Amino acid sequence: MTVDSRLAGLREPQVQRQKSSLFRQSLKRLMKNKLAVAGFGVVVFMFALCFIGPFFSPYADNKINMAMMNKAPSLQHLLGTDALGRDILTRVMQAGRISLTVGLASMVLSVFIGALLGAVAGYYRGIADQIIMRIADLLMTIPGLPLLFIFGALLSEWKVPTDYRMYIVMLMLSIVNWPGLARMVRGQMLSLREREFMQAAVVLGLRDSRKLFHHLLPNVVPLLIVMATLNIGGAILSESVLSFFGLGVMPPTPTWGNMIDAANNMIDFQDHPWLWIPPGLSIFATVIAINIFGDGLRDVLDPKQKR
Amino acid sequence: MSEALLEVSHLKKYFPVTEGLLNRTVGHVKAVDDISLTLQPGETFGLVGESGSGKSTVGRTILRLTEKTAGEVKFKGVDIHSLSPAELRLLRPRMQLIFQDPYSALNPRVRVGDAIGEALLDHGLCTKHEVRELVLESLAACGLSSYHIDRFPHEFSGGQRQRIGIARALILNPDLIIADEPVSALDVSIQAQIINLFSKLQQSKGLAYLFISHDLSVVEHLCSRIGVMYLGSMVETAARDELFHNPLHPYTKALLSAVPVPVPRLKRERIVLKGDIPSPANPPSGCKFHTRCPFAVEVCKAENPVFRDAGGGHFIACHLA
Numbered sequence: 001m002t003v004d005s006r007l008a009g010l011r012e013p014q015v016q017r018q019k020s021s022l023f024r025q026s027l028k029r030l031m032k033n034k035l036a037v038a039g040f041g042v043v044v045f046m047f048a049l050c051f052i053g054p055f056f057s058p059y060a061d062n063k064i065n066m067a068m069m070n071k072a073p074s075l076q077h078l079l080g081t082d083a084l085g086r087d088i089l090t091r092v093m094q095a096g097r098i099s100l101t102v103g104l105a106s107m108v109l110s111v112f113i114g115a116l117l118g119a120v121a122g123y124y125r126g127i128a129d130q131i132i133m134r135i136a137d138l139l140m141t142i143p144g145l146p147l148l149f150i151f152g153a154l155l156s157e158w159k160v161p162t163d164y165r166m167y168i169v170m171l172m173l174s175i176v177n178w179p180g181l182a183r184m185v186r187g188q189m190l191s192l193r194e195r196e197f198m199q200a201a202v203v204l205g206l207r208d209s210r211k212l213f214h215h216l217l218p219n220v221v222p223l224l225i226v227m228a229t230l231n232i233g234g235a236i237l238s239e240s241v242l243s244f245f246g247l248g249v250m251p252p253t254p255t256w257g258n259m260i261d262a263a264n265n266m267i268d269f270q271d272h273p274w275l276w277i278p279p280g281l282s283i284f285a286t287v288i289a290i291n292i293f294g295d296g297l298r299d300v301l302d303p304k305q306k307r
Numbered sequence: 308m309s310e311a312l313l314e315v316s317h318l319k320k321y322f323p324v325t326e327g328l329l330n331r332t333v334g335h336v337k338a339v340d341d342i343s344l345t346l347q348p349g350e351t352f353g354l355v356g357e358s359g360s361g362k363s364t365v366g367r368t369i370l371r372l373t374e375k376t377a378g379e380v381k382f383k384g385v386d387i388h389s390l391s392p393a394e395l396r397l398l399r400p401r402m403q404l405i406f407q408d409p410y411s412a413l414n415p416r417v418r419v420g421d422a423i424g425e426a427l428l429d430h431g432l433c434t435k436h437e438v439r440e441l442v443l444e445s446l447a448a449c450g451l452s453s454y455h456i457d458r459f460p461h462e463f464s465g466g467q468r469q470r471i472g473i474a475r476a477l478i479l480n481p482d483l484i485i486a487d488e489p490v491s492a493l494d495v496s497i498q499a500q501i502i503n504l505f506s507k508l509q510q511s512k513g514l515a516y517l518f519i520s521h522d523l524s525v526v527e528h529l530c531s532r533i534g535v536m537y538l539g540s541m542v543e544t545a546a547r548d549e550l551f552h553n554p555l556h557p558y559t560k561a562l563l564s565a566v567p568v569p570v571p572r573l574k575r576e577r578i579v580l581k582g583d584i585p586s587p588a589n590p591p592s593g594c595k596f597h598t599r600c601p602f603a604v605e606v607c608k609a610e611n612p613v614f615r616d617a618g619g620g621h622f623i624a625c626h627l628a
Contacts, residue, residue, distance in 0.1 A: 195411060196406055200475070205398075205399025205429070206426060219415070219416050
């Protein structure tokens with residue numbers, strides 16, 4: 001075989017030049033943080049369990065079975081049954097749907113409000129800044145939990161239909177949460193707008209919209225992702241607390257909070273631990289996992305680590 | 308003589324000094340105090356002076372990054388400081404700024420290609436299809452490669468970033484570039500590359516530069532006219548060769564005697580200035596330089612010297628020369 005014939009089959013190796021992407025770089029660093037990856041795994045597991053799990057459950061939602069009241073865990077009912085003979089596992093999964101949805105939705109809403117108002121306040125300063133930040137200050141001076149209690153009590157007083165309460169709880173949590181986010185975003189904006197690359201944007205004669213959406217907001221996004229993640233955990237916790245006190249989402253719609261509330265007496269607490277341990281553990285595991293994941297994200301995305 | 312590209316007359320920029328709860332103005336820092344200069348198309352004017360002399364503020368006030376206190380800045384006969392924000396925005400592409408610190412002048416989250424091309428798109432100077440081609444052209448002109456276009460600023464060295472900053476200014480095809488100490492953050496070998504890039508671009512595009520620097524050797528290499536600033540005021544303006552061979556102001560003489568010469572045995576008369584530059588919030592009476600001037604006489608303390616023509620376009624503010 002001649003050299004030529006051997007080289008004939010050779011082709012210049014095609015080097016795939018990957019577009020460098022900040023997302024991929026961050027992902028790479030996040031993958032090195034095993035704890036954060038584990039946290040993310042738990043979060044994904046909880047979501048999968050709650051949203052897909054009920055389809056495989058033989059027990060219909062809220063089906064009452066008087067023959068099976070307060071039964072301890074068995075092969076038939078893996079986590080036992082409650083005072084109305086409903087399967088706890090199914091209820092925990094269905095409650096998770098509500099709790100996770102409330103957490104997620106109220107996070108999206110408060111991030112949206114907080115980022116928008118914070119950006120406007122930080123970028124335009126002046127009157128807009130004064131009005132927005134004074135409202136935020138006002139909301140922040142009132143402790144969150146009592147405020148939520150008052151809202152919840154009002155809802156009960158006004159006899160809001162139980163179906164709507166879930167949405168109103170989302171709204172309440174967002175109202176309590178946005179001021180912190182708005183402050184954070186505003187602070188970032190204030191420091192970013194003084195940076196030299198923003199002066200460069202002025203010299204280049206860029207439009208306000210481009211400065212705001214192409215230059216300032218992308219620099220706030222990492223912070224927003226971290227805050228939003230940690231916020232979900234907080235929102236889930238707050239919703240559970242509210243529901244536990246009977247001021248959030250009402251039975252028969254299950255949430256982790258009102259499931260624990262159902263076991264809120266000495267007999268159930270001592271004799272039927274399967275009533276409150278599963279929802280309690282679910283809250284605990286989800287919130288801890290979200291916070292660990294959020295901390296990992298912060299380590300990766302914190303702009304102060306990079307130039 | 309053709310119409311001047313840039314005409315700065317009696318420009319002043321005072322920053323108020325405030326004190327106390329009520330932000331009472333207790334004084335002014337006279338960062339720029341009565342500066343006049345003209346720049347012809349295609350010319351390079353060098354602005355030198357020690358740190359704190361107000362060089363950068365001159366550049367920024369010309370571009371209206373800060374509002375002036377008094378005076379006039381005319382760019383192609385248009386008073387920049389009287390334009391509305393919308394009018395000013397349309398004029399922006401004609402005059403560009405290159406920053407001192409290439410690390411902070413680029414947005415860390417914007418790809419280099421976007422950073423260079425976005426102003427073209429924003430001003431509607433080209434279509435979305437053309438922009439990539441133009442960016443590549445601009446990158447090539449500044450000695451960068453085509454595969455750099457999709458990278459982020461943190462993937463570049465300081466010298467490369469400065470080239471990106473230059474490419475970003477250049478793509479708009481400006482008439483005037485104000486370069487605010489563009490090489491002082493770079494090491495010497497890179498400085499030479501960037502300076503050569505500046506002169507190459509000037510020859511090919513007919514750019515005018517206002518080159519702000521504290522490095523006299525850089526200015527000598529690049530500029531046709533040079534102005535020397537001290538404490539917010541111009542003390543001497545002359546053509547390059549005139550200034551370097553026949554400096555009239557004692558401050559210019561002192562600066563020139565401090566320029567290192569690559570001849571170790573050469574005996575030179577060194578004028579060493581005593582003390583620091585005085586505070587611009589409380590400048591000395593009379594000639595601002597009299598506190599450090601080795602030749603100062605009585606009249607210097609009492610009277611502010613007039614900035615006058617000493618013949619042949621050589622302007623100077625000194626009682627003695």
